Amino acid sequence: MFANLLRLYQLPRLVLQAPPIRALSTSEPRFKLDACNLYEKLKFEFDEENKKRAEFLISTYPEPERRGALLPLLDLAQRQHGWLPITAIQAVAEMLKLEPFVVWEVANFYTMFNLRPIGMFRLKVCMTTPCRLRGCDEIWRTCENVLKLKDGETSKDMQFTLTATYCMGACVNGPVIAVNDDLYEDLDVPETEKLLSELKSGIMPPAGPRRDRFASEPRSGLTSLLTEPPSAGFGMQELSPKAKPC
Numbered sequence: 463m464f465a466n467l468l469r470l471y472q473l474p475r476l477v478l479q480a481p482p483i484r485a486l487s488t489s490e491p492r493f494k495l496d497a498c499n500l501y502e503k504l505k506f507e508f509d510e511e512n513k514k515r516a517e518f519l520i521s522t523y524p525e526p527e528r529r530g531a532l533l534p535l536l537d538l539a540q541r542q543h544g545w546l547p548i549t550a551i552q553a554v555a556e557m558l559k560l561e562p563f564v565v566w567e568v569a570n571f572y573t574m575f576n577l578r579p580i581g582m583f584r585l586k587v588c589m590t591t592p593c594r595l596r597g598c599d600e601i602w603r604t605c606e607n608v609l610k611l612k613d614g615e616t617s618k619d620m621q622f623t624l625t626a627t628y629c630m631g632a633c634v635n636g637p638v639i640a641v642n643d644d645l646y647e648d649l650d651v652p653e654t655e656k657l658l659s660e661l662k663s664g665i666m667p668p669a670g671p672r673r674d675r676f677a678s679e680p681r682s683g684l685t686s687l688l689t690e691p692p693s694a695g696f697g698m699q700e701l702s703p704k705a706k707p708c
């Protein structure tokens with residue numbers, strides 16, 4: 463345990479001072495924390511409730527495959543702490559009996575995990591082709607201008623973190639911004655400004671399409687499912703052989 467901590471002692475310096483590893487990231491990191499202070503101030507331990515959750519998650523995997531619980535455990539740690547300090551990486555590694563570096567590599571790979579402190583609202587703007595065709599560049603510029611942030615930066619008051627990201631699987635509703643766990647879709651510049659001002663005043667508006675759609679139905683009206691669907695079992699009785707009377 464102590465040897466592991468010693469080996470990890472150098473990691474925060476590397477993790478926290480390195481630029482965020484995201485293909486679209488161009489800005490310098492804002493957080494340059496000192497490793498010693500980090501250990502003093504940001505000790506991590508699962509609280510009682512999350513410890514039980516973590517143990518349950520681990521118990522759902524057979525012993526040789528317990529590393530399967532790695533992603534849910536990292537998520538749990540991040541939800542408890544807000545981001546993943548190196549001490550949380552260590553705690554997860556100990557629970558799963560994995561090398562801390564393996565856990566760190568996984569956390570570093572997925573953009574959903576934050577290895578640095580982030581703002582209360584983490585905004586991820588999709589910059590992949592379908593959203594681009596629907597005007598995400600304008601949405602991005604609006605976010606930059608309103609929040610006065612560049613890619614990867616966090617506001618001084620720790621309210622916002624802004625990042626450009628890749629497809630989030632809601633292409634049919636592009637352009638899309640993810641705010642923490644929720645997706646805000648069908649955005650244009652006025653709707654983005656409205657969303658940002660709501661977030662600035664601490665309000666988390668309802669997620670989903672922000673314009674004239676309920677979900678992802680075509681704007682021009684339905685093109686299929688135009689009639690009432692037949693009831694369950696439709697056509698089955700005609701196809702099956704007639705039952706013989708007893």
Ligand code: FES
Nearest residue numbers: 588593630632633
């Ligand atoms: S391209 Fe933006 S959500 Fe898929």
